[in-house]
Amino acid sequence: MFHGAFALLERSLRIDARNWPTHLCRLGLVGSIYVSLCFALSTQNRFGAPGLRFFQGIAFLDLAFITLLGLSYFSTSITEEKEEDTLGLMLMAGVSPLGILAGKSIGRFWQAILLVAAQYPFMLLSVTMGGVTTLQVQAITLALVAYMVFLAGMGLLCSTLASRNRTASSMMIVGLSIYFLVPLIAKLILIKLAKSTIQGVTATTSISMWRAFLESMENLCIFLKMGEILTTGFGQSIWSFQVISNVLLGFVLSGLAWLLFGTASLATSTEASSRGLVARQRAFLQFNAGRPWPNPFVWKDFHFVSGGIGTIFVRFGFYLSLCLIVFGFDHFLDASFGPNGAVGLCQMLLSLAIAIDAAMALAQAMHNEIRSQTLAALLMLPQSPVRIVYSKFLGSLLGWFPGPLVLLTVTLTTVSGRSDFYSLLQNEHGGWCVVLLFLLPPHFAPLAALIVRWGAVAVAFGLTIGVYFGIIMGISLFRGPSDAFFASAALVMTTLCVVCHLLLLVRIQTLAMK
Numbered sequence: 001m002f003h004g005a006f007a008l009l010e011r012s013l014r015i016d017a018r019n020w021p022t023h024l025c026r027l028g029l030v031g032s033i034y035v036s037l038c039f040a041l042s043t044q045n046r047f048g049a050p051g052l053r054f055f056q057g058i059a060f061l062d063l064a065f066i067t068l069l070g071l072s073y074f075s076t077s078i079t080e081e082k083e084e085d086t087l088g089l090m091l092m093a094g095v096s097p098l099g100i101l102a103g104k105s106i107g108r109f110w111q112a113i114l115l116v117a118a119q120y121p122f123m124l125l126s127v128t129m130g131g132v133t134t135l136q137v138q139a140i141t142l143a144l145v146a147y148m149v150f151l152a153g154m155g156l157l158c159s160t161l162a163s164r165n166r167t168a169s170s171m172m173i174v175g176l177s178i179y180f181l182v183p184l185i186a187k188l189i190l191i192k193l194a195k196s197t198i199q200g201v202t203a204t205t206s207i208s209m210w211r212a213f214l215e216s217m218e219n220l221c222i223f224l225k226m227g228e229i230l231t232t233g234f235g236q237s238i239w240s241f242q243v244i245s246n247v248l249l250g251f252v253l254s255g256l257a258w259l260l261f262g263t264a265s266l267a268t269s270t271e272a273s274s275r276g277l278v279a280r281q282r283a284f285l286q287f288n289a290g291r292p293w294p295n296p297f298v299w300k301d302f303h304f305v306s307g308g309i310g311t312i313f314v315r316f317g318f319y320l321s322l323c324l325i326v327f328g329f330d331h332f333l334d335a336s337f338g339p340n341g342a343v344g345l346c347q348m349l350l351s352l353a354i355a356i357d358a359a360m361a362l363a364q365a366m367h368n369e370i371r372s373q374t375l376a377a378l379l380m381l382p383q384s385p386v387r388i389v390y391s392k393f394l395g396s397l398l399g400w401f402p403g404p405l406v407l408l409t410v411t412l413t414t415v416s417g418r419s420d421f422y423s424l425l426q427n428e429h430g431g432w433c434v435v436l437l438f439l440l441p442p443h444f445a446p447l448a449a450l451i452v453r454w455g456a457v458a459v460a461f462g463l464t465i466g467v468y469f470g471i472i473m474g475i476s477l478f479r480g481p482s483d484a485f486f487a488s489a490a491l492v493m494t495t496l497c498v499v500c501h502l503l504l505l506v507r508i509q510t511l512a513m514k
Helices: 005-018 020-042 050-072 079-083 087-092 097-129 134-161 165-198 205-218 222-229 241-264 276-281 296-304 308-332 341-372 375-379 385-398 402-412 415-425 428-449 456-477 483-512
Strands: none
Touching: 005 097, 020 050, 020 097, 020 456, 050 097, 050 134, 050 165, 050 222, 050 456, 079 087, 079 165, 087 097, 097 134, 097 241, 134 165, 134 222, 134 241, 165 205, 165 222, 165 308, 165 341, 222 241, 296 308, 296 385, 308 341, 308 402, 341 375, 341 385, 341 402, 341 415, 341 428, 341 456, 375 385, 375 483, 385 483, 402 415, 415 428, 428 456, 428 483, 456 483
16 A cells, blocks of 8 residues: 555655755745844834744744645645656556655655744744743644645645646635635624624524534634734643644545545646647637637747636636625625725735736746756747747736736726825835735746746745845834835835846756756
8 A cells, every 4th residue: 555655755855855945945934034033123122022023923934935835835746747747657666546645745744844843943932032932832833733734635635636736726726715715704704793792682502503613614724823822811722623623624635635546647637748739729618729829939828828718717707706705795794804995905815816826827837848848949949039938928928917907997996996006106105115026926936937846936925025024124124114215125126027037038048058
């Protein structure tokens, strides 16, 4: 049953141990911890409790990093073998499905565990700085590990069912959205039930049972549990419902991946090199690619990277559903979404989804050429590298326009949205810095796809988070935001975008000559 499991596990551990991007990620995480420490110390005179602020920075940084790992690292364990047409060879060699799943997933999970374990001493340092107890450190660490188990299980299931890396990542995004939205809905319903009870509505037995179920759903999500653990005076058990439920869900999803492996392994990647573009004619919603356009690079990436006409309708449905969910919460559940209201939250979520979608599309456009080993042949064509690269980018982003269109519609058709738009045009409150922050991941992702084998989107957002922490650190050092500071930050981020373009062209020509 476990034949080949330890061989695959040993191989993955050896590759990660000798792979310099893995150690670079660890170094980047340590650098982020240092930035959090400096920020906590620089703001202690104004906010107090530097240990708590330092601990909060590490906790939320770990949560963001683990989530990005789930989207791009855990979700590609099996699909990368499908894309390289090696999954069938493993089965022919006598490696059992359980051996393949265990060998491909445990190594990645172990590497992620090491990242959290390496930060545990820094978390204990926050106890000596004041404002944090050892119980909170233990609770956060255990909650993050349980969340990692859940992500590993869901990533293994998505990777087993999907035929491509991008499809598995998309399934992970949907799964994580459900993981966050269902507990959030439960929390909002509980708030409304509490208001009804205060107004005199009797709590019957059925309502009490319903409330207990909703409380269980609310405690399922780590995003909601983090705020409770980081509250001053936390004294609950570290073995919370979130820890137990996340671990159980992780094992259940891994078991489903094992049960469905036999059927799912028959569905090979639609990008297999042996099948070429002919297999892509059976795309989503059965839209045929037709004859090539005058610019074949745009045509190829629009149909075979972006997904073609079919995924345009899917994207429209996704973004519209996101808006309906936010405005539905605000209308039916009387949810409080902060000073900017439902429109501000909708704009933020749409911008984040648009940035993720663009980063995934551009990274996939570069990754396909590297994986198929067609980059050298592509640059031998009688076209300039600049035209080839930006034609591919244009084709990848043609199916991406529903997101910006929905965002622009929400912005221009609401009073609060128009006010934000006018403030952006006048560059009030550093509006262009916020826009540039969302533009950084699509610039970082294709460059990262040419450097790292996996996790280009995670690396892109990790670098963006580092830039964001740098801005926050600069605000604290300059004793508050100013127009000069925001102008300097915008100039730095614009320079980073230009440098990414230049490095991308240099890296492509370097890889083509190897």
